[in-house]
Amino acid sequence: MPIRRILSLWFPRLAAERFLRAGASYLDAPFAVVGDRNNAQVLVSLSARASAEGLRAGQPLRDAQAMCPGLITRLANTHADAAFLSALRRWAGKFSPWVAEEPPEGLIIDLTGCAHLFGGEAELVSQAELDCSDLGLTVQSGIADTVGAAWALARYAGRAPGAVRSGDAIDQEAPATRARAAKRRNWERGGPPPPRHGVEARGGRIAAEGQTRTALATLPVAALRVDPDTAASLSKLGLRTIGDLIGVPRASLARRFGQPLVLRLDQAMGHTPESVSPARPMFSFAVRLTLPDPIGLDEDVMAAIDRLLPELEKRLVEKGRGARRLRLQLFRADNTMQTIEIGMARPSASPDRIRPLLILKLDEIDAGYGIDCIRIEAHVTEPVHARQHRGHMDAAAEAVARLNSDMRLDDLIGRLGARIGLERISRAHPADSHIPEKTSHRVAAAWSEPAKNWPLPPTPRPLVMWRPEPVSAPDTPRPPADFRWRGRSLQATAVSGPERIAPEWWLDEPEWRTGVRDYWQVTADTGERLWMYYAHGGALSAGWFCQGRFA
DSSP states (O other): OOOOEEEEEETTTHHHHHHHHHGGGTSSEEEEEEEEEETEEEEEEEEEHHHTOOOTOOOOOHHHHHHHHTTTEOOHHHHOOOOOOOOHHHHHHHTTTTTETTTTEEEEOOOHHHTTTTHHHHOOOOOHHHHHHHTOOOOOEEESHHHHHHHHHHHTTTOOOOOTTTTTTTTGGGGGGGGGGGOOOGGGGTSSOOOOOTTHHHHTTBBTTHHHHHHHSSSBGGGOOOHHHHHHHHHHTTTTHHHHHHTSSSHHHHHHHHHHHHHHHHHHSSSOOOOOOOOOOOOOOOOEEEEEEEOOOOHHHHHHHHHEEEHHHHHHHTEEEEEEEEEEEETTTTEEEEEEEEEEEEEEOOHHOOOOOOOOGGGGGOTTEEEEEEEEEEEEEOOOOOOOOSSSSSHHHHHHHHHHHHHHHHHHHHHHHHHHHHGGOEEEEEEEEESSGGGGEEGGGGSSSSOOOOOOOOOOOOOOOEEEEEEEESSSOOOOSSSETTTTTEEEEEEEEEEEEEEOTSSSSGGTOOOOOOEEEEEEEESSEEEEEEOOSSSSSEEEEEEOOOO
16 A cells, blocks of 8 residues: 655645735735734734845734835635635645645645655656745645654745754854854754765655654654643743653653643644544635726615626526525725625525615625725535426415415514524424423524424423422422412412323432422412422432422
8 A cells, every 4th residue: 555645735825825925016025914813913924125124923913024125915804714715625636636735724635555656756846836935825744654744844844843953053152152053064064964875855855665764853842732831831841852852751741741742742743633624625606807997785685686696596596595594795996805605594586585685784794995806705615406386276276375374474584583693593392302402402593394283292281490409398298288389378279280290210310309399280379380390319308399380
């Protein structure tokens, strides 16, 4: 069986270079993409020119503008970045059919059995870098036997700790020691290091087969995909490289830093398998309308939407799909974009069912300096099947009426969901339990059908139920003539029952530790019909309790 080979592609300037591809005016000036982190604007992606000015990712925007007054910035657009990464995944399919996205800036490719088609791994990497250069993208690559090792080589090979030690760099030395610099070996004076055993060409980013441990030994522990706090803690203990970490007993690492660190180490070394799951081919249902002049009125926006929805319906119907979630993208004249999402209780392609939900979102639209492009995308779809009714005329009419009733309920759920969120709308479904409080459970209304054929209980259940409340009454199994509940003294005028319910022995319910219950319907002198029970005692003492009230 051939050894598995994994290629990791990292695009460190993906967000910035996506803008640079579209705007030629940005190329000659420092450029950065700005995002919000902890209620502050920071740089999230930089161009090569901006990095040359000394700026860095994560730097506050004010500090960056003070250092580089000519900095050009644009707001981050995570949806557009994700779509661009998906486009790159489709491009990478030329190298292997097994390509997976690694958001926000990476791709993982399983090259097993594919590299020879391009003349070898080095030639394949050269082809990938040439394609990215034509696309205007910066890319770093790494090839190894495991996903973790390829990920580490792509991001950390060539800048591992130990490559430049304290005192080895000329600018870090005292004047008295600079005279000895000429006696040092070439690679200690800034020249290229000699090739290490197990690591091939291209800057040490291609690990030879079976040489994963050697290739990763000098890389920092951050290359294991651990969180920064764990990497900092390991560095304080002197464990700065993966080679230092390999020699430490696994039990000690797991006890001190948790199982995730050990898992990442085992995945990188190949002791724990890590699969590459290629993205499933997705249907793309999107329509766009480019406007000759920017618009800002609600009427104009709806007019544009009315032109787009029939075309979206046509594309969905051709594939037998219905939209479950839609994304409305409004591109403004200042190169910014606003995204609005809506959800539907049932998949549908009908503009008559989509349009009212978009109308409810009009008050959230901020036109800014004007909207010059509108795009509608059905990014979550489900198959739909046409319903055909057969039989007598009356039966067909009844079926159509039932269908229309269900559609009205679905439209109501969709409109409420546009206001408060679909996840907040639920309905009750029957559950398989004889415990009163477990006879039903809540499910999301948008992803479930109305419950039918509810099972009838042995005796009627109260309309309102609550947690059992203690009742002051004689400790006898017979219903009391006088009792005290919620601070009131009541008298029983009529009783019916009992219904005996035993707790589920395979579950430990705190409310049922009082043992078997005998439920009674007790009518008080105030006219209230209470649902009371006598607990025969178990882990807790026996007594009377009230759990509900009939209408």
